Amino acid sequence: MDINGLMGKYPNGINFLLTGVGGQGTILASNVLAELGMSLGFDVKKAEIHGMSQRGGNVISYIRWGEHVYSPIITKGEADIVLAFEKLEALRAVEQIKPDGLMVINDYAIVPVTVSSGMSEYPEDDHIQETLEKFTSNVYWVKGQDLAEEIGYPKASNVVLVGALTMLLEIDPEAVLNVIASKIPQKYYSFNKKAFYAGLNNLKTKK
Amino acid sequence: MKRILSGNEAVARGAWEAGCSVASGYPGTPSTEIMETFARYPNVYAEWATNEKVGLDVAIGAAYAGKRTLSTMKHVGLNVAADALFYVAMTGVEAGLVIVSADDPSMHSSQNEQDNRQFAKFSRIPCLDPADSQEARDFTIAAFDLSERFDTPVLLRMTTRVCHTSSPVEVTEQQQQIPEPGKYPRNPAKYVMIPANAHRRHPVIEERVSELSKFAENFPHNKIEYRKRDLGIITGGIAYQYAREVFPNASILKLGMVYPLPVEMVRSFCKSMENVIVLEELDPFIEDQVRLMGIELFKPQIKLNGDDAHTKSIFPITGELNPAVVRQSAEKAGLLETSVKKELSNLDIPIPARPPTLCPGCPHRSSFYVLSKLKVPVNGDIGCYTLGVAPPLSTIDTCGCMGASIGVAHGAAVAGDKERHVAVIGDSTFFHTGIPALINVAYNRSNVITIIMDNRVTGMTGHQDNPGTGFTLQNQATIELDIEKLVLACGIEKVLTVEAFQVDVIEKTLKKWLKEDGPAVLITREECALLPSARKRYLPLQVTDQCNGCTVCFRIGCPAILKSDQMDPKYHRPLAIIDQELCTGCEICAQVCPRDAILFRDQVIALRTSEEV
Numbered sequence: 001m002d003i004n005g006l007m008g009k010y011p012n013g014i015n016f017l018l019t020g021v022g023g024q025g026t027i028l029a030s031n032v033l034a035e036l037g038m039s040l041g042f043d044v045k046k047a048e049i050h051g052m053s054q055r056g057g058n059v060i061s062y063i064r065w066g067e068h069v070y071s072p073i074i075t076k077g078e079a080d081i082v083l084a085f086e087k088l089e090a091l092r093a094v095e096q097i098k099p100d101g102l103m104v105i106n107d108y109a110i111v112p113v114t115v116s117s118g119m120s121e122y123p124e125d126d127h128i129q130e131t132l133e134k135f136t137s138n139v140y141w142v143k144g145q146d147l148a149e150e151i152g153y154p155k156a157s158n159v160v161l162v163g164a165l166t167m168l169l170e171i172d173p174e175a176v177l178n179v180i181a182s183k184i185p186q187k188y189y190s191f192n193k194k195a196f197y198a199g200l201n202n203l204k205t206k207k
Numbered sequence: 208m209k210r211i212l213s214g215n216e217a218v219a220r221g222a223w224e225a226g227c228s229v230a231s232g233y234p235g236t237p238s239t240e241i242m243e244t245f246a247r248y249p250n251v252y253a254e255w256a257t258n259e260k261v262g263l264d265v266a267i268g269a270a271y272a273g274k275r276t277l278s279t280m281k282h283v284g285l286n287v288a289a290d291a292l293f294y295v296a297m298t299g300v301e302a303g304l305v306i307v308s309a310d311d312p313s314m315h316s317s318q319n320e321q322d323n324r325q326f327a328k329f330s331r332i333p334c335l336d337p338a339d340s341q342e343a344r345d346f347t348i349a350a351f352d353l354s355e356r357f358d359t360p361v362l363l364r365m366t367t368r369v370c371h372t373s374s375p376v377e378v379t380e381q382q383q384q385i386p387e388p389g390k391y392p393r394n395p396a397k398y399v400m401i402p403a404n405a406h407r408r409h410p411v412i413e414e415r416v417s418e419l420s421k422f423a424e425n426f427p428h429n430k431i432e433y434r435k436r437d438l439g440i441i442t443g444g445i446a447y448q449y450a451r452e453v454f455p456n457a458s459i460l461k462l463g464m465v466y467p468l469p470v471e472m473v474r475s476f477c478k479s480m481e482n483v484i485v486l487e488e489l490d491p492f493i494e495d496q497v498r499l500m501g502i503e504l505f506k507p508q509i510k511l512n513g514d515d516a517h518t519k520s521i522f523p524i525t526g527e528l529n530p531a532v533v534r535q536s537a538e539k540a541g542l543l544e545t546s547v548k549k550e551l552s553n554l555d556i557p558i559p560a561r562p563p564t565l566c567p568g569c570p571h572r573s574s575f576y577v578l579s580k581l582k583v584p585v586n587g588d589i590g591c592y593t594l595g596v597a598p599p600l601s602t603i604d605t606c607g608c609m610g611a612s613i614g615v616a617h618g619a620a621v622a623g624d625k626e627r628h629v630a631v632i633g634d635s636t637f638f639h640t641g642i643p644a645l646i647n648v649a650y651n652r653s654n655v656i657t658i659i660m661d662n663r664v665t666g667m668t669g670h671q672d673n674p675g676t677g678f679t680l681q682n683q684a685t686i687e688l689d690i691e692k693l694v695l696a697c698g699i700e701k702v703l704t705v706e707a708f709q710v711d712v713i714e715k716t717l718k719k720w721l722k723e724d725g726p727a728v729l730i731t732r733e734e735c736a737l738l739p740s741a742r743k744r745y746l747p748l749q750v751t752d753q754c755n756g757c758t759v760c761f762r763i764g765c766p767a768i769l770k771s772d773q774m775d776p777k778y779h780r781p782l783a784i785i786d787q788e789l790c791t792g793c794e795i796c797a798q799v800c801p802r803d804a805i806l807f808r809d810q811v812i813a814l815r816t817s818e819e820v
Contacts, residue, residue, distance in 0.1 A: 021561065031373075034211055038375055044211065045339075047372040049315045056766055057563040070451040072339075072372035075531035092558050111786075112561040116769045117599055117761055120559040127556065134552045 001170045003041040006065075013042070013066025015074045019093045020085030021110045022059050025158030028183060029083065030061040032162055035179045036171070037065035047072035056113065058089050083161055085144070086110050091128055100136045104164050106144035106157055140164065140203055147198040153188075156195035163199025173200060212376045214369040217340040218307060219244035220376070221347030222277045226383030227303070228252060229269035231262040233639065234668035235281030236316035237370035238309035242279050243671075246680050250385065255671055255680045258609070258639040259284035263291040263306065270295075270304035270360075271398065273389040275351050282310040282323045283608060287640070289326070292360070296330040297408045298398050299358035302386070303351035309365045312488050312527035318589070318608060320525070322490035327362045327466040331412045333419050334362040334466040335428070336444035340374045342428070346463060349428060357415055357422070364465070366488065368445045368527065420467040428463025431476055438505075438542065439480030441473065441493055446486045449533045453543075468496050477502050484521060484542065488528050491519045507540030565594045567767040568736030568745070568791030570707035571660050574631070574729075575600040576763050576799065577714045581721070584619070584626050588612035588641070590633035591666045591735075599764045603631070610640025613648060613657055620653040627721055630657045634690065635665040635673040642697065648726045649698030656720055656727050657699075660707070661690055663734040670738065694728045701725060707733035710798045736791050746792035746808050748785055753804035756780030760796040760805065768796055 006014065016033055020026040027048060034046035048061035062073050076095050082103045084090030090105045097103060115122045123131075132139050142164045144157035159180065166176045173196070180192055212220060218241050222230065230253040232242045246253035256262030259280040266278035280288060285308045295304065308326070311317040327334030335350055337343040343365065350361040396404050423429055435456045442450045443462035450459055460476040462468065477483045477497075482505040485494040498504065505521075512518045521540045523532065537543040565572050575595040578585050579602045587593055587603035588611060596603035605615055612630035619628045632641045637659050648655050665671040672678045677687040694702045701720070705712045713731065720727045734741050747767075756775040760768050760783050771784035785796075785805070797805040806814065 034373055038209070038211055043375070045372055045374045046211070047368060049367070049371060056561070056566060058561045069374070070448040071530050072368055072374075072445075072448065073529050075529050088559065088561070091554070091556075092561075095552075095554055111769060112559050113564045113764065113766045114559045114562065116766065117764065118770060119598070120557065122559060123556060131554065131556055 006040070006169070007067075010080060013064060013069065014080045015078055016063040016065075016081045016083065017074070017079040017093055017096055018061045018063070018083045018085075019089040020059055020158070021089065022056060024059070024085040025155060026059045026061060026085060029158040029162055030063055031183055032176070032179050033063045035183065036176055037063065039175065039179060040065070040171075042066060043069045045069045045072045058092065060093065081165070083165060085158060085161065087125075087128055088112070088122065091123065091131060094132055094135045097135050100138055102168060103132065103136055103139045104161055104168065105139065105141050106161055107141045108145040108157065140168065142199060142202055144199065147202060148195055151191065151194040151198060153191035153195060156192055159192045159195040160199035160202075163196035164203050166196070167200045167203055173197075208380070209375040209377055211373050212340045212344070212378075213240065213371060213373045214337065214340050214343040214365055215240035215309075215371070216244045217343035217376050218347050218363065218365070219248070220378055221344035222275075222305065222351075223248040223251065223382055224344070224379055225275060225303070225348045225351040226385050227275040227277050227305070227351065228385045229266065229274045230254070230277040230279065231256045231265040231269075232277075232279030232307075233257070233259045233262050233284055234665055234671045235284050235309070236668055237311060237367040238279050238281045238284070238307060238365070239668045239671065240370075241277075241307060241309075242680065245277065250382065253680050255673060257674060259288040260291055263288040263295070266304060266306070267291060267295045267300070270300040270302050272391055273302045273386055275303040275385075277305050277307065279307040280309070281317065282308050282321055283317060283319065284308070285323055285326055287609065292326065293330050294400050295360050296332050297400055297405060297412060300354060300360060301389070301392055303354035304360040305347060305350040305354060305363050306360055307363045307365060309367070309370050310489075311367050313367070315367055318606075320489060322492060323362070323364055324465055324492045325490060327364070328492075331416050332359050332362055333357070333464055334364050335463055336364050336465045337369055337463070338444055338447040338461075339369065339372065340376045342463070343369060344376050344378065346428060349463075357419055359412075359415055364444070366445050366527070416467050420470060423464050423467060423469035424472050426464055426469070429469055429472060430461055430463075431472070432459045432461065434458045436479060437481045439476055439483045440486050441476070441483065441497060442486040443493060444488065446488050446528055449528050449530050450486050452530045453533045453537060462493065465493055466496075468493070470500060473497060473500060474502065486522060486533065489524065491524070494519065505540070505542070507542075509539050509541075511536065511539070562597060563594060564597060564766055565591065565600075565764065566736055567765055567789045568741070568793040570662050570731065570733035570736065570793070571595065572600075572763055572765065572793075573708055573710045573795050574658055574660060574713055574731050575602045576795065577710065577717060578602045578629065578631075579762075580714070581717060583629050583721070584624075585629045585631055586612045586616040586619070588630070588632040588636050590636050591662075592631060592633055592660050595631065597764065599762050609636055610644055613641055613644035613655065616655040616657070617644070617648050617651070617653045620655050621651065628655050630655055632657065632659055633666065634659065634661040634663065634675045635671075637690070638674050638688070642693070645694065645699065645728070646697045652726070654724050654726055656717065656729065659690060659694075659728060659730045661730055661732045662707075663732070664738060666735045666737075670735070690730050694730070699726050699728050701727035702730070704730040704732055707731035708793050708795060710795060736793070741791070744792070745790075746811060747787040747790035748792050748794065748797060748808070748811055749806045749814070750783050750785055751804050751806060753802045754782045755802060755804075756782045757801060759799055759801055763795055763799060765796060767791075
């Protein structure tokens with residue numbers, strides 16, 4: 001879809017929420033989406049928090065595409081699309097999704113220190129799934145980490161998910177790849193391209 | 208040409224385009240990227256100063272010498288630099304001086320959320336408050352012009368959401384011409400603030416505020432957007448975005464300059480509106496000024512805090528705003544119809560927290576493990592090592608601001624506190640404000656034990672160079688400050704440098720010193736585990752079948768040590784397992800394991816070699 005197609009489907013613009021754990025490439029994926037929005041002709045804003053929160057904590061960023069974007073941040077029930085690079089973080093962010101918003105989840109767990117030290121328990125998959133379904137039926141699970149490891153570049157699970165999102169939004173893959181190419185060192189491009197298509201082609205198994 | 212820039216990148220861009228050629232600052236979230244970006248532009252000098260006060264003095268010297276100069280810091284940095292701020296407000300400058308204060312409403316990465324617009328009023332200098340990246344670039348350029356036109360430093364006040372939000376910015380590719388250095392001013396009446404001269408300068412700066420207020424009437428970045436007249440909103444900074452989002456039909460007086468205010472513009476705007484509110488984050492800074500003009504503001508149906516005159520009546524004084532907070536406050540005040548509540552589900556299961564922690568392989572961990580065993584009071588400081596407060600280490604007892612650890616520990620000691628006090632401070636923080644406090648300990652002979660955690664870099668803000676690293680901000684080789692010699696020169700006779708991962712050496716040393724009297728300094732030295740050079744040495748360790756789930760290794764709080772699904776057959780406790788993706792091989796766990804059930808690096812290598820054979 002081009003900007004007109006997207007504005008037809010999302011008349012008030014698109015609010016993305018990206019969430020993951022420090023080191024998962026949440027910021028790179030956010031930069032790609034911001035740049036992509038501008039290249040499609042939208043006004044864009046991308047907001048994130050740096051600093052202390054990154055030391056093993058969760059990383060959240062907001063990207064908004066629209067005719068004119070004012071607030072850089074969104075709140076409860078306002079995200080059209082949630083891209084979660086880790087399962088627990090998907091759960092933590094789900095209150096921010098619009099009823100029946102689109103959610104793409106990396107089927108991957110990074111155990112927080114509160115769990116490894118025995119203070120709390122990591123929720124079971126079924127429980128995560130049930131809880132998410134209370135908010136939206138539009139949940140797509142992607143084995144982003146496995147796919148990234150299969151192509152020999154475990155760090156690229158973020159790009160796998162961007163590929164999956166590209167398919168769901170029916171955006172021209174070449175347009176997205178051009179933006180990715182502009183954001184990474186050239187020597188990593190072929191890995192990222194493989195990761196991107198791995199995600200794009202993978203969304204047949206809706207969990 | 209449009210580019211997506213963060214607010215911080217846009218400030219750097221604006222400064223460069225304005226012909227600014229000198230910048231000095233100290234790292235601090237959310238300001239750090241301004242200097243990092245500016246340092247990469249051609250024809251500029253940029254440095255990390257040892258602290259914000261030094262940085263501002265440097266910037267002032269450069270501006271006296273006729274170069275447009277930028278000084279950057281986070282909000283609390285301006286407390287450190289306040290002495291310099293107040294004299295340069297008196298002297299004025301030869302070339303433009305812009306001081307950037309990056310405030311942190313909601314304290315995403317700070318100890319308080321002070322509103323530094325107050326500093327502008329306090330020191331009588333103009334304050335610009337951008338609302339997005341385009342304005343960050345434009346206001347920076349405007350600030351340099353304003354600085355020279357009114358012979359004043361200008362405060363460019365940013366907030367986290369402006370600093371770290373990226374949006375399209377129209378930029379030019381040309382840098383304004385940098386002037387050739389002129390003759391350094393020989394003008395003591397203006398630049399030497401002895402009382403006789405300062406007496407004459409004070410009326411000048413009060414007059415300057417009046418002149419600036421008149422100028423503000425036509426300042427292009429103060430503007431009125433007329434829409435419906437039933438509600439007018441006076442706003443500035445990021446709050447403008449929330450005003451547009453929540454009140455799309457309201458008229459808006461958007462103040463680019465929030466101090467001093469354009470009095471006539473404010474009056475005429477208010478006259479043309481049926482109701483007027485002020486929408487701003489944190490302090491009622493604009494609101495107080497508007498009320499002092501005698502203007503009646505909208506009276507809310509329900510006041511947020513009753514009749515408490517010390518706070519705001521509609522919007523919260525604490526925390527950052529967002530569209531939901533603004534909307535809820537407006538509904539409560541009777542400004543908006545209460546929206547039909549969408550049926551939003553709530554999360555009803557507990558979600559394990561993911562708090563920030565010391566990273567796997569962090570060289571600070573060993574000292575905190577030892578301190579947690581010794582149970583002495585630990586006065587902490589600002590940096591990654593503040594995370595020593597988190598369980599299971601739970602070791603930091605106080606932490607206030609940069610450099611506070613040593614002075615606070617000394618205070619407790621001279622007050623006669625019965626326990627022996629320890630101060631914990633990082634390398635960069637020690638250089639920042641720790642040194643005078645350590646001299647004070649030596650001079651006034653308290654028995655404080657100071658641990659300088661030297662991880663060879665300024666860590667928390669993202670690996671900035673400092674006087675201990677051997678490189679400058681612009682990557683020039685330089686001195687590598689010898690902390691041990693410096694400590695000796697401060698008058699501390701008992702000082703020892705150890706490798707930070709040597710748990711037993713740290714424990715023995717501290718236990719010995721606790722029995723002796725007098726001040727002492729332990730320097731624990733090991734580079735941050737996230738530095739590229741440290742990453743090259745990563746070697747994940749392994750747990751052997753000797754593990755019986757005794758839990759000692761869990762007590763070091765390393766994210767790489769997990770409880771496995773396997774239980775010890777005798778005690779039915781989960782056995783330890785090491786995450787091979789996360790472990791760096793620092794060996795702290797191997798050292799504390801009472802059953803030698805975790806292999807050291809050379810054992811892991813030997814095992815792998817034998818497996819390969």
